[in-house]
Amino acid sequence: MKVHKLAKTVFALTLTTALVSCGGTDNEQSTSADSERGAKDQQKPVVYQVFTRLFGNTNTTNKPWGTLQENGVGKFADFDDKALAGIKELGVSHIWYTGVLHHATVTDYSEFGLPGDDPDVVKGRAGSPYAVKDYYNVNPDLAVNPERRLQEFEALIKRTHEQGMKVIIDIVPNHVARDYHSVSKPDGVQDFGVNDDTSVSYRRDNNFYYVVGEDFQVPQDDDYQVLGGMSHPKADGEFVERPAKWTGNGARKAQPDINDWYETVKINYGVKPDGSYDFPRLPPEYADKDYQAHYAFWQDKQLPDSWYKFRDITQYWLDKGVDGFRYDMAEMVPVEFWSFLNSSIKMTNPDAFLLAEVYNPSLYRPYLHSGKMDYLYDKVGFYDTLKAIIQGRQGAQALLAEHRQVLDIEQHMLHFLENHDEQRIASADFAGDMNWGKPAMTVSTLIGRGPSMIYFGQTVGEDGSEEPGFGAPTRTSIFDYIGVPAHQQWMNNGAFDGGQLSEAQRELRQFYVQLMSLNRLPAIVAGQLVEVNNSQPQQVVSFIRQQGEQRLLVVANFAGQQQSVSVDVNASQGNTLLGTPPEFTNNGVTIALPYQGVSVVQLGSNH
Numbered sequence: 001m002k003v004h005k006l007a008k009t010v011f012a013l014t015l016t017t018a019l020v021s022c023g024g025t026d027n028e029q030s031t032s033a034d035s036e037r038g039a040k041d042q043q044k045p046v047v048y049q050v051f052t053r054l055f056g057n058t059n060t061t062n063k064p065w066g067t068l069q070e071n072g073v074g075k076f077a078d079f080d081d082k083a084l085a086g087i088k089e090l091g092v093s094h095i096w097y098t099g100v101l102h103h104a105t106v107t108d109y110s111e112f113g114l115p116g117d118d119p120d121v122v123k124g125r126a127g128s129p130y131a132v133k134d135y136y137n138v139n140p141d142l143a144v145n146p147e148r149r150l151q152e153f154e155a156l157i158k159r160t161h162e163q164g165m166k167v168i169i170d171i172v173p174n175h176v177a178r179d180y181h182s183v184s185k186p187d188g189v190q191d192f193g194v195n196d197d198t199s200v201s202y203r204r205d206n207n208f209y210y211v212v213g214e215d216f217q218v219p220q221d222d223d224y225q226v227l228g229g230m231s232h233p234k235a236d237g238e239f240v241e242r243p244a245k246w247t248g249n250g251a252r253k254a255q256p257d258i259n260d261w262y263e264t265v266k267i268n269y270g271v272k273p274d275g276s277y278d279f280p281r282l283p284p285e286y287a288d289k290d291y292q293a294h295y296a297f298w299q300d301k302q303l304p305d306s307w308y309k310f311r312d313i314t315q316y317w318l319d320k321g322v323d324g325f326r327y328d329m330a331e332m333v334p335v336e337f338w339s340f341l342n343s344s345i346k347m348t349n350p351d352a353f354l355l356a357e358v359y360n361p362s363l364y365r366p367y368l369h370s371g372k373m374d375y376l377y378d379k380v381g382f383y384d385t386l387k388a389i390i391q392g393r394q395g396a397q398a399l400l401a402e403h404r405q406v407l408d409i410e411q412h413m414l415h416f417l418e419n420h421d422e423q424r425i426a427s428a429d430f431a432g433d434m435n436w437g438k439p440a441m442t443v444s445t446l447i448g449r450g451p452s453m454i455y456f457g458q459t460v461g462e463d464g465s466e467e468p469g470f471g472a473p474t475r476t477s478i479f480d481y482i483g484v485p486a487h488q489q490w491m492n493n494g495a496f497d498g499g500q501l502s503e504a505q506r507e508l509r510q511f512y513v514q515l516m517s518l519n520r521l522p523a524i525v526a527g528q529l530v531e532v533n534n535s536q537p538q539q540v541v542s543f544i545r546q547q548g549e550q551r552l553l554v555v556a557n558f559a560g561q562q563q564s565v566s567v568d569v570n571a572s573q574g575n576t577l578l579g580t581p582p583e584f585t586n587n588g589v590t591i592a593l594p595y596q597g598v599s600v601v602q603l604g605s606n607h
Contacts, residue, residue, distance in 0.1 A: 043525065047093070047414070048092040050095060050096070052139075052142055053141050055079065055083075056083070058072065058494065059071055062467070062483055065124075065227055067125065068126070068141065070481070071483065072483065074142070075152075076143060083496045086490075087165070088164065093165060097156075097167065097169055098420060099129030100129075100142070101134070103128060103132050103177060104133050106127065117179055119234055125480050126480050128263060128478065132176050133176065134183060135182065136313070136316060137149065137182070153320075167321065167324075168324045173330070173333045174248060175264035178216075178245070193206075196210075198212070198243055200212065202272055206305075207267060209252070209268055211253065214243055214254035215241065216244035219256050219258040221258035246266045291346040294343035310341055311341055318352070323353060325353075331359065339372055342372035343372055346372065355376070356375070356377075358377065359379055365408075368412050377413075378406065378414060379416075382402055383444075385399050390436050395539070396537060396538055400531050403529075413448065415452050416444070417437060417455075418457075427474035430474065434461030435596045437461075438597070439597070439598050440556075442515055442578070445515060445518070445519065446515075447529065449524075452516070454516075459490075459512040460509050462476065462484055462486040462487055468480035518552075529545060530546060531543050534567045535565050540565045540593070542556075552602055553602075559595070562594050564591070565590070569603065570588070574603040576601050578600040579600055580593055580594065580597050
């Protein structure tokens with residue numbers, strides 16, 4: 001089950017191809033050479049998303065709705081130097097530690113002053129990481145000593161930095177847990193909602209919206225049983241909330257639907273119930289201004305209280321050494337808030353990595369330019385099209401056409417094949433074969449200048465087939481305590497050496513290692529994309545990335561069988577960097593691509 005997703009639209013567009021020429025103009029070559037020199041010591045960002053409580057779990061019981069004691073849980077300490085080195089081997093520059101913040105969970109930590117939450121308003125037993133209940137501390141599940149959980153995370157930040165990687169955590173601005181309560185907030189910080197006027201549905205400085213005069217009612221559904229029907233003293237169909245608050249996805253009823261984000265409540269950013277804004281608007285010309293100008297714009301403005309709360313939260317984590325944030329459902333929060341928040345973050349750390357979940361293509365440019373985001377998911381366009389090609393629902397030529405729609409912002413679009421919301425490649429409902437990651441990840445990684453993302457377990461063929469409890473298989477659960485079998489084979493009981501992997505799994509992981517190493521090449525870091533014709537456009541994707549004298553030909557086979565393909569490229573020789581070597585002819589390049597095969601070739605001189 002997806003946690004927070006809006007309706008998606010896939011755009012089908014007509015592909016037009018462009019032939020690669022013998023060379024550009026003198027001016028183009030000079031500019032390209034300058035860029036190449038600047039790119040030589042760079043790496044295109046690679047994000048490794050890891051669901052933190054699952055990463056180090058060696059327990060293989062996987063009982064549906066199992067407790068922590070039954071199914072086990074991973075810890076911050078499991079990310080030791082061996083584990084981090086294994087992640088670094090994949091060319092990773094940033095680790096996104098998902099589920100770090102203290103969120104609602106049924107598991108009881110009363111001895112540490114943290115009683116378990118009411119399962120009537122928790123999804124799963126372990127709980128959703130997107131129902132944050134304390135922004136100033138971390139999930140006690142993740143600590144060897146829950147009393148020192150924050151110090152254990154600070155030690156992990158330090159270890160990650162020592163391995164040459166940076167740390168990203170989630171910020172969930174649109175909603176918090178129904179029972180938000182910080183036990184570790186700094187002096188002077190007040191919880192969300194403490195000063196709210198609950199006699200009105202809306203007031204600018206209220207943190208929440210209210211259903212005035214009505215009590216919250218737990219959603220009911222004949223097909224759903226809390227904790228799978230297992231007994232629990234708090235699983236009584238009741239949760240006290242007077243008056244009821246609006247639900248995280250904007251539902252305004254005292255009793256939300258079972259498909260609503262009922263475990264969360266929506267944050268008020270000064271957007272009135274009628275959709276009008278109760279804060280200063282950002283002038284249009286600020287889309288072309290830098291973050292310093294954005295920061296200066298907000299300094300003399302009176303803004304909703306929730307804006308300042310999230311500014312203080314992000315500054316707190318920057319002070320702890322966190323290097324960036326992934327923003328959940330950013331499009332549900334007004335773009336002006338992002339201008340305010342992100343400019344304040346950049347004033348503290350100009351290199352902070354800011355990644356946002358935005359699924360409406362019409363909002364991409366406003367959230368990048370006016371909202372000062374660094375990167376957005378390329379989900380609705382690129383990922384959805386790539387998945388459709390793998391599943392035989394679209395022709396391969398659709399992918400470059402889709403990519404062309406974001407050419408002006410492509411360096412800001414993050415590409416992925418898996419994440420916590422999406423189906424595993426190897427799952428029956430997606431591709432049913434882990435090796436489809438080879439052509440798909442090759443194209444996804446090498447087509448543009450934007451970052452790439454790998455989800456833990458992806459590189460060894462995890463198929464998401466476990467029955468965890470809340471939700472259905474095909475996605476690795478983020479709600480329950482489980483082990484992740486293919487990933488556990490790589491972990492090898494804490495050796496992190498792949499000792500239990502099959503030969504096919506080892507080969508796949510090595511493919512990813514080789515592929516991600518290409519992110520250091522100047523043509524991939526900063527090169528121009530040139531589309532090239534091939535003889536099988538319905539089944540084969542081909543393009544060149546070029547920077548100065550460096551030209552990389554990328555060809556990927558999405559047919560259900562071996563393909564012999566001719567590519568219209570002017571070259572007489574080349575060095576194969578990955579996959580199948582080509583045959584050079586007078587008419588171009590011919591490659592006998594195996595099933596799911598790729599070829600990445602550094603082409604020789606045109607002359």
